[in-house]
Amino acid sequence: MNHLQNLKVLSFPMNNLTGSIPATIFNISSLLNISLSNNNLSGSLPMDMCYANPKLKELNLSSNHLSGKIPTGLGQCIKLQVISLAYNDFTGSIPNGIGNLVELQRLSLRNNSLTVNSLEGEIPFSLSQCRELRVLSLSFNQFTGGIPQAIGSLSDLENYILVIQIDRALSFSESSQWSTSYNSILMWRAPVPVTIIHKFRGSIPREIGNSSKLEEIYLGTNSLIGSLPSSIGTWLPDLEGLFIAGNEFSGIIPMSISNMSKLIKLDCIAQLLHWVIPTTLGRLKKLQRLHIAGNRLRGSIPNDLCHLKNLGYLHLSSNKLSGSIPSCFGDLPALQELFLDSNVLAFNIPTSLWSLRDLLVLNLSSNFLTGNLPPEVGNMKSITTLDLSKNLVSGYIPSRMGKLQNLITLSLSQNKLQGPIPVEFGDLVSLESLDLSQNNLSGTIPKSLEALIYLKYLNVSLNKLQGEIPNGGPFVKFTAESFMFNEALCGAPHFQVMACDKNNRTQSWKTKSFILKYILLPVGSTVTLVVFIVLWIRRRDNMEIPTPIDSWLPGTHEKISHQQLLYATNDFGEDNLIGKGSQGMVYKGVLSNGLTVATKVFNLEFQGALRSFDSECEVMQGIRHRNLVRIITCCSNLDFKALVLEYMPNGSLEKWLYSHNYFLDLIQRLNIMIDVASALEYLHHDCSTLVVHCDLKPSNVLLDDDMVAHVADFGIAKLLTKTESMQQTKTLGTIGYMAPEHGLDGIVSTKSDVYSYGILLMEVFSRKKPMDEMFTGDLTLKTWVESLSNSVIQVVDAIY
Template identity: 45%
Template sequence: MIGVLPAEIGHLENLEEFILYNNSFSGVIPISIANCSKLKIFAVYNNQLTSSISGGNSSMNELSLITSMTHCRDLRYFDISSNPIYGFLPNSIGNFSASLNFLGVGDCEINGIIPNEVGNLSSLTVLSLSNNNLSGFIPSSIKGLVNLQVLDLHHNRLNGTIPLSLCDLPSLYLFYLGYNRLTGNIPECLGAINSLRYLELYNNLLESGIPLSLWNLKDLLELILGSNRLNGSLPGEVGNLGALTKLDLSTNRFSGSIPSTIQNLKSLETLYLLENSFEGSIPDTIGEMYSLEVLDISNNNLSGAIPNSVAKLSYLKYFNVSFNKLFGEIPSRGPFANFSASYFASNAALCGSSRFNVPPCIANSSRRTKKKKVIWWIFILAGITFVIGVIALTILLIKCKREKRPVVVEMDPYTTSRISYYDLLRATEDFSPGNLLGTGSFGSVYKGVLNDGKIVAVKVFKLQVQGGFQSFDVECEVLRNLRHRNLTKVITSCSNEDDFKALVLEYMSNGSLEKWLHSENYFLDMLQRFNTMVDVSQALEYLHYGFSTPIVHCDIKPSNVLLDENMTAHLCDFGLTRFLNEEASFTHTNTLATFGYIAPEYGSEGIVSRAGDVYSFGILLMETFTKRKPSEEMFTENGSLKEWVYDHLSRNQLGQVLDSNLWSGNEQRINQEMQSVSSIMELALKCCAGSPKERMNIKDVRVALEKIRLAHV
């Protein structure tokens, strides 16, 4: 259904339920709905509705709809999720009906903080504020929600520590705080909430170890703590969580061995231990975890052999042990028959089948030698028949090679369906120009819709261009092994030898930073630009320091920064990426990146280093806040963007170089914004120091950026 909600809705005084799920209604939600005094359920989930506000910038106004709905004293269910509501939560939220059970304002582009008054809603069982832009601390007043079962605050910008008052929620069943900026420790008292079934703290800045009390939650179904700064070891008590179906401790700083008691997790389907410092051998008891479907222990310091018992896991679909120190034979039976060679990469002493890109094992090589002798005698006896057969087969192959072959797709471990070349043709309407999203040196990117309705981006490589093959191989290597919130996600790769190569990527609905900076009718406010730069710095920090082998992107620029539906930035295009040896701080290349963004030593000597990425990031910072490209004619003829910014900054004339559309509000606010951007430009110039040794590392840059943003907010 489509249309606009009429104000006359308020005349339905006896209305008790108003439900509009998954429609296309647009316009303002009429405040007159509050006249329906007997209303018990108000649900307009997933439409295109906005809240009624009183003029000005919608992101700076409170949701007057919420204030008006507090007059509905019988209201039990209020859900406006997945609508472009904007604004911020008013303090009047605490005046909602005492009988309110469900409050859903997720995915609504809400800004500001969570009001303390939310703690007044003592009857609330579900509070969902996820996928917004909420900042500030989690209010300790939430402890007043004594009946709360679901608390979903994931994917916001909340900071501070996890308040101990959350432990006073005795009925908490689902607790989602992932994708925020929370710091400090995981509270010990969370282990006392026996009702807890889902605990998700993914992608924060949490430190220290996992409290021992959490291992006492025997009914916990999912424990997701990946992408933090947690450390310590994985204790034997992990085996207490017998009901667990998913355990994610990836991208942390855990060390020690994987305890054999992990075998007690008979219901576990997904186990992520990648990107830590686990050592020792893979426990043979993992083969007794019969429900296991996904096991990723890549990028650790594990040694020893792959247990043969793993081959007994009949449900195992994905098994990644790359970038470890494993040796011995890779099993070939059971689920290993379907595994890719990339899942075993960078283990110097593994051996086995040639399809795993490893040398043959010595014992097997001996057996194969004997078999070859037998086959040789058979060939001698077959003689003329064999020669004739080879000639006939050669002619047949030549004919087949001239025909167009279907492309086999090497799937992402989490994808359950297979996609053929012809599926990609249908998805992109034969790579129609109307679906073209952009072009680059090594290929073009098209928008596509798969058979299941999923929207994707298909990057087709120009193999006839010098470097096209290498670009595809490098991107595959990078995207298969790296996973981070601020990197583009690869869904699958598509390769047909020398004819066709493509990557199927996650689609970014808001396009590139290039579009938002330099196209008409697009605009990013000050905070959005801050957030985008922090996101990119986090991606670079992960590439430079969060992976076992340092990675240099080599092509940081606005067109390689994509924005998803939540305006979260994702770094993309890894075609020029270079891996550094552990001992080396730089390498060399003959491939030139984009003019204007490359560091001096890159352009003149082909030196690739992490400091080069930092230089490019500094230029990106300047462009983001000045809206000036480094390749503009005014810079190519005389000077550069860097010199231009430095000159105006030193003369206290920064206002002349910054994007004039940034300034809003009163004089006091403008002065505050000027101070923030002045700090940004000073940081950018430090990133662009002439000597690589004088540049800041990206860790310090990211910290400095977050401090500036915090002061701005």
């Protein structure tokens, strides 16, 4: 190739190239860019690779199988701006000559979990001469020594952030535990493998005060001791994130932290901090996360925290806080998680808490809270976890709790509650765990609980319950442990309770009928007829309740019948049709228990429809989130496949963006995109098996009554194991939303979804589709937005 003397760009990424890189390539003096990443190239690089190529600006050989040492002559390519040799098998040290690359902006030598890089030695001091360096990525290597102090002066954080990524801890000597000149470094450490014992140790030095432009500090899971510097808030006024969890800090929370006016996240979990929560924390107007659980904090919770109107996550668990819960917590509109468990809080639970309509998790367990549960508990429409266990709450359980249809976990155990279990608990359609044990509850276990198709855990032991234990729905899986030490329960033998005496019940009924017959014959006849009709209707309804799909794969679990779906959708009538596509139709329907649903009927004549049905079943069987459309049940025959889904009354995001009689304001659009991001975060990070959606677009984002967004349609989704970071597929998503690597090579990963999310984000705020006719040639939605980055007003939808 050395005869191509005018060649400027050599780019063959993401192919299947094998063998070694010809040395003649590096003799082409006109080359500015060499990009051969994501291939199967092997061999080593010539030591004098830059001798004939001084103009080279970008060298990207990442994700291959290159080995040997990094060429010592690399420093002769003095125009280099980007070097990426990551994900290879290089050995040896970083050449000192790299310090000659004064225009270098990005240096990536990191590796991944598939192989282990063997770069070693110390990080060269000469790197500090690369004054333009923005990103230095050295993850998963075997470097020793300290981080050179001079690196801290490489960048002005007001304009750039220099990210040092070192996943394995460096060995620091006792005399140099800290480098003290990181004025502009965003310091962070990924979790260290358990086999690595080197961690930062000692105390935080006063010299950190010289780093006044730091934005975030991550010091979690180390062996740091001592107290937090009293002036830390004065030293670091621009700090946005302070993460010191998992150390052994003691003393008090410094009052000076209130000077960090830009602070968004404060994480001091699991320390030895004591004294009280400073009232001055109420001055941190931008604070969104306050995690100071697992300390030894005493005193009351200051009302000053109610000034934090942006606070979304408040974790004060496992301290020694006393007094009452501030009633003004009900005035925190952004609050999504509130953990006050394992303290010594007392008095009544403020009624204002029940007005937090966006609250997802409320944990007040293991305190001394008293009073009754008011009907207003039913106002928390978004709540997914409610734990009031191990308190002194008394009175009756309000029936309006049955309105909490997003509730997944409910624990009211070890209180002083009395009266019956509300029949309305049968309406808690999302419930997976219910603990009512160790109270004074009486009456029977409502048969309506048989309708809780997701219920996996039930505990009503140590109460005063009586009567027959239901035996349908989830009760089939429950054992005797769920019902121990009650007054007079009866039922099936596997519950280890006495059998229900059907003869006595029959005799009692005959006695009552005899009395009615001879005393009040006309009234008795009417009452008897009504009773039999009601019992017959209830029995029919209970038989028609759809059964769960928690752990099924298609064809292995009982499902709703085709006849029931015909009845629910008026024979799949045109008036019930709410959506259609190549794979099938979606109909609105009402089940026999009154639940409004959306039924997705697959067109089995369409190639891939059956695979799409199976994929949705596999993906959705183990995931639950408020921002995902839930599958309620399914119908599967040889010639008919349908999924019964949550009904979303407000339709799709696409309808709200492009229909003339619908309108979304700026805040609504922002909230919708936050909801979609929450769904992706759950799929990518919180599921036992990582889920890649693969087809994120406006028509797959549905809106409920409260305009909360739910991601739908997992027909082409992929499941990745913990050892997989990507997967190859022949199934493509939607043009315009697919990541380049998905469209070109069928490679999908979480990054594919993030790319689609970025396109969706731009579309939502600009109201321009990625395939809009204005985008031709090299102009795309992405490049158009980027070109107007200095004039955002031209990007944002004109209707604002």
